Amino acid sequence: MNPVPIPPGMETRLFLLENDALNQLPEAIRSLWGNDARPWLVADGNTWRAAGAEVAKILKAAGMEGPDPFLFPGTPMLHADESNVNLLLEQFPENVVPVAIGGGTVNDLVKRASGLRHVSYCCVPTAPSVDGYTSSGAALTASGLKQTLPCPAPLAVVADSGILRNAPPEMFAAGYADLMAKIPAGADWLAADTLGIEAVDPAVWELVQTPLRDNLSDPSDVRRVFTGLAATGYAMQLYRDSRPASGADHLVSHIWEMENLCCNGKPVSHGFKVAIGTVTSTALYEALFSLSEQEARRLARPGLDRAGREAEIDALLSIGTYGAATRTIALDKFREGRALAERRELIYRNWETLRKRILHQLYPLEELTRRLTTAGCPVKPADIQLGREQFLHGIRTAQLIRKRYTVLDLVYELGLLEELLQRILPVMNV
Secondary structure, eight states, X not given: OOOOOOOTTOSOOEEEEETTGGGGHHHHHHHHHOTTOOEEEEEEHHHIIIIIHHHHHHHHHTTOOOSOOEEEOSSSOOOOBHHHHHHHHHHOOSSOEEEEEESHHHHHHHHHHHHHHXXXXXXXESSSOOSXXXXXXXXXXXXXXXXXXXXXXXXXXXXXXXXXXXXXHHXXXXXXXXXXXXXXXXXXXXXXXXXXXXXXXHHHHHHHHTTHHHHTSOTTOHHHHHHHHHHHHHHHHHHTSSTTTOSHHHHHHHHHHHTTOEETTEEOOHHHHHHHHHHHHHHHHHHHTTSOHHHHHHHOOOOOOHHHHHHHHHHHTTTXXXXXXXXXXXXXXXXXXXXXXXXXXXXXHTHHHHHHHHHHHSXXXXXXXXXXXXXXXXXXXXXXXXXXXXXHHHHHHHTTSOSXXXXXHHHHHTTOHHHHHHHHXXXXXX
């Protein structure tokens, strides 16, 4: 084996990324779980065809047979939610090594089920589509709200680059979009850091951001993109939170997922929704910092009182697909009166610092859209059949679902959200 080096302190102990990685799976499992390890394969109908059947053949030839595989249906699209975790828990055998064979959804389901059973698992990715393979925590819909639930990262990731290269092109594009989202997510963290809300962790920042632009430089390089996604997962392990990986770009994606956004009759992939979120975040930042501090002060709307904000939140959540906890989260971070005035003054005092740090972090919007387009990613809401009203509603509502401070909080607290939304509509072609 020729493992890729892993940063110290990770739950993940082994990371293979090479052409014949599947053939090294028996050795990888034995090295970490012992010679008597009994693998339990979990896949869906599509990922079983992509790699699962070959994995089963390789393990059988190596004398490593376990319980019958667990296969989710290949259609309709599998969802990462509590009900599917419960299906796994009902069938979970004793004394096995779960092996998740698939994309981000299969991985998150097995990760969460394994965490609840207090056993470590192995991940065999079938597409370079998400950053969650190496992360701790599983992105799942629970009690109606898309959230990251606690559970350990995989003990081993065995990624066959031949399998990854053969994934559908749109899945690779989705992975590139997910990696690109770390650019505006970094800008959101810099905003929170500048305002004293959440300090940047230098070690975590370095894991993701230092190699990020190099990993994004060639959208056709599967190894480079997957390595960048893996580094982001390690950063989430180290930080014990998804802050290094996601900001407003992911929050709007979560809203559209909870609304079951479809394109041509099929659910839109996580990465493609994130691509639109990434363009939106960048457009909002550029529109914001096209203003001087004095212009921002002049355009700012007065803040709402608590009753007004409650009414606004209730109207945004009236569709009823966002979970019971969202209203509480939104009100917990709401500022009014003196507290809001103090926050605004803090932002104004740091206006030039924010402008400099954030615009230095971001790709200019024109370059961003060029890179995403080259990679085959959507850049306009219409590309994923997202209409004007749903687009606007998603941005307004995304600010409610997490305590994490992002550009959405920044412009809302400044009383500029509606002004800036109108300014970016032509840029977003909606």
